[in-house]
Amino acid sequence: MNEQPVIVKNLVKKYGDYVAVNGISFEIKKGQVFSLLGPNGAGKTTTVEILEGLRKRDAGQVEVLGMDPEVSKEIYNKIGILPQDFTFVQNSTPKEAIEFYCKLFGRKLDPLELLKTVELEDRANVPFSKLSGGQKQKLGLALSLINDPEVLFLDEPTAGLDPKSRRNIWQIIENLKKEDRSILLTSHYLEEAELLADNVAIMNRGKIVDIGSPKELILRHRGKDLLYIKGGKFLGEALENLGIQFKNEDGYFILGLNDSKEAIEILKRIDEMGIPFDDFMIRRENLEDIFLKVTEE
Ligand SMILES: Nc1ncnc2c1ncn2[C@@H]1O[C@H](COP(=O)(O)OP(=O)(O)O)[C@@H](O)[C@H]1O
Ligand SMILES: [Mg+2]
Numbered sequence: 001m002n003e004q005p006v007i008v009k010n011l012v013k014k015y016g017d018y019v020a021v022n023g024i025s026f027e028i029k030k031g032q033v034f035s036l037l038g039p040n041g042a043g044k045t046t047t048v049e050i051l052e053g054l055r056k057r058d059a060g061q062v063e064v065l066g067m068d069p070e071v072s073k074e075i076y077n078k079i080g081i082l083p084q085d086f087t088f089v090q091n092s093t094p095k096e097a098i099e100f101y102c103k104l105f106g107r108k109l110d111p112l113e114l115l116k117t118v119e120l121e122d123r124a125n126v127p128f129s130k131l132s133g134g135q136k137q138k139l140g141l142a143l144s145l146i147n148d149p150e151v152l153f154l155d156e157p158t159a160g161l162d163p164k165s166r167r168n169i170w171q172i173i174e175n176l177k178k179e180d181r182s183i184l185l186t187s188h189y190l191e192e193a194e195l196l197a198d199n200v201a202i203m204n205r206g207k208i209v210d211i212g213s214p215k216e217l218i219l220r221h222r223g224k225d226l227l228y229i230k231g232g233k234f235l236g237e238a239l240e241n242l243g244i245q246f247k248n249e250d251g252y253f254i255l256g257l258n259d260s261k262e263a264i265e266i267l268k269r270i271d272e273m274g275i276p277f278d279d280f281m282i283r284r285e286n287l288e289d290i291f292l293k294v295t296e297e
Contacts, residue, residue: 011060022206035193038203044186080149086140090129134165190288224256231277
């Protein structure tokens with residue numbers, strides 16, 4: 001058993017003079033979901049394709065299940081790939097797609113059973129072109145599972161999907177994780193990483209700008225909790241008179257809190273002054289705030 005199925009050290013990839021991946025390092029432990037999180041052009045797909053053996057690196061070390069993907073073709077029996085923008089022969093059905101892949105990998109599987117694991121069994125005989133975006137991605141996921149892989153590379157599996165389909169795919173990924181598969185998930189959806197990933201590397205312009213569990217990243221970069229109070233001009237004046245600093249956004253006055261008790265005190269004082277306010281909430285910075293901060297720095 002490989003306890004560290006993916007190891008990347010000082011990986012560099014250039015396209016001509018352009019450095020797309022600039023010395024990144026990370027490891028994925030067995031049974032973990034690791035998310036490479038970054039905006040378009042960050043170098044996520046390049047990294048993933050190097051790990052899949054589809055691209056050559058310029059420098060650094062890469063190990064997938066103890067093998068060098070650039071050299072070992074054996075690797076294809078043990079990894080599953082869902083490429084970015086997955087597509088298939090337009091007039092082939094999911095059932096045919098699975099039969100085709102089974103031949104390719106020399107596996108015997110019941111297509112319907114596999115389609116069940118991605119909740120696509122009722123679309124087994126519908127041409128690819130007639131599937132919804134979410135259903136296409138589910139087929140891609142099913143195909144990535146044909147060889148019962150230990151490591152899965154999922155490149156933006158939920159890009160462009162509606163919220164319901166995204167949730168659906170998240171559930172499937174959670175199930176795959178329970179089966180102890182290791183998963184590299186690229187995404188630019190922060191909530192996806194926050195929900196699914198054990199570890200997250202925030203990537204920007206070819207570099208990893210920070211790495212850790214979602215909790216660690218939030219603790220490391222989190223600013224103050226914010227109190228949002230909805231109100232009018234009088235509320236603004238009252239806050240000014242109280243010497244409280246605030247920002248004004250979308251009709252909300254936004255105040256930084258030192259602790260949550262402070263929120264009660266502020267609201268009490270405003271209430272005592274007879275100032276009306278419509279609504280309030282406290283918002284804690286999430287991975288999305290952190291991501292924006294870290295990639296801007
Ligand atoms: N085959 C290629 N030739 C030249 N430049 C490329 C090639 N593939 C990707 N790039 C460039 O490398 C950078 C990283 O791309 P990519 O790895 O696809 O990022 P991401 O997946 O994070 O959006 C981008 O600026 C992209 O334009
Ligand atoms: Mg990409």
